[in-house]
Amino acid sequence: xxxxxxxxxxxxxxxxxxxxxxxxxxxxxxxxxxxxxxxxxxxxxxxxxxxxxxxxxxxxxxxxxxxxxxxxxxxxxxxxxxxxxxxxxxxxxxxxxxxxxxxxxxxxxxxxxxxxxxxxxxxxxxxxxxxxxxxxxxxxxxxxxxxxxxxxxxxxxxxxxxxxxxxxxxxxxxxxxxxxxxxxxxxxxxxxxxxxxxxxxxxxxxxxxxxxxxxxxxxxxxxxxxxxxxxxxxxxxxxxxxxxxxxxxxxxxxxxxxxxxxxxxx
Numbered sequence: 001x002x003x004x005x006x007x008x009x010x011x012x013x014x015x016x017x018x019x020x021x022x023x024x025x026x027x028x029x030x031x032x033x034x035x036x037x038x039x040x041x042x043x044x045x046x047x048x049x050x051x052x053x054x055x056x057x058x059x060x061x062x063x064x065x066x067x068x069x070x071x072x073x074x075x076x077x078x079x080x081x082x083x084x085x086x087x088x089x090x091x092x093x094x095x096x097x098x099x100x101x102x103x104x105x106x107x108x109x110x111x112x113x114x115x116x117x118x119x120x121x122x123x124x125x126x127x128x129x130x131x132x133x134x135x136x137x138x139x140x141x142x143x144x145x146x147x148x149x150x151x152x153x154x155x156x157x158x159x160x161x162x163x164x165x166x167x168x169x170x171x172x173x174x175x176x177x178x179x180x181x182x183x184x185x186x187x188x189x190x191x192x193x194x195x196x197x198x199x200x201x202x203x204x205x206x207x208x209x210x211x212x213x214x215x216x217x218x219x220x221x222x223x224x225x226x227x228x229x230x231x232x233x234x235x236x237x238x239x240x241x242x243x244x245x246x247x248x249x250x251x252x253x254x255x256x257x258x259x260x261x262x263x264x265x266x
């Protein structure tokens with residue numbers, strides 16, 4: 001995370017700066033095209049149009065690739081929430097296999113653990129202190145639940161009862177680590193930089209082609225640039241699971257918590 005420069009900036013600011021740079025590049029390209037207009041003939045204009053088409057095709061290719069990359073990471077994070085909720089739900093059911101009083105204690109701790117995981121998901125990205133505190137509390141809660149499983153295993157060392165519960169705890173901890181790892185994975189910034197460079201150069205070529213012609217179409221080129229910037233915004237937003245507009249769905253975990261009633265266990 002320390003090596004990611006762009007990730008520290010607001011996605012709206014990034015896209016706004018990008019859009020401004022594209023407009024500037026287009027204006028510079030137009031002025032250069034106007035300068036060379038009299039020195040150009042029909043063949044030069046045809047070649048320029050061909051280069052424009054090739055650059056826009058390259059832009060579409062990189063844009064589609066980057067969007068797919070960001071979408072895959074978003075889907076993986078969503079699946080990780082489902083996997084973790086399923087693992088916690090399995091551990092909750094298997095608390096009934098534990099001897100008294102470890103069954104009720106483990107059940108209550110697991111409910112608290114769900115609340116912690118929801119709190120981590122709803123915590124603000126910018127609040128680093130809160131995130132670290134919740135991460136430490138989560139690890140402490142895992143240790144407390146594990147200790148209940150160990151104590152229960154000493155009383156009832158049966159692989160079909162306490163053994164199943166401990167196995168589910170292992171799975172729960174593994175899914176927790178997997179989910180944290182997926183949250184830390186982002187689209188490599190070098191790909192975004194490449195996308196931005198191609199985008200700006202495309203704007204310059206569009207402006208240059210307009211300068212070689214007799215008339216300039218400002219509105220269509222500005223609309224196209226805006227639409228592509230909108231796609232870039234969605235890509236960046238998908239890549240920021242706890243900061244952007246598009247957030248990872250937590251309904252599976254919330255449903256698990258709402259289905260479990262604390263009073264059901266003595």
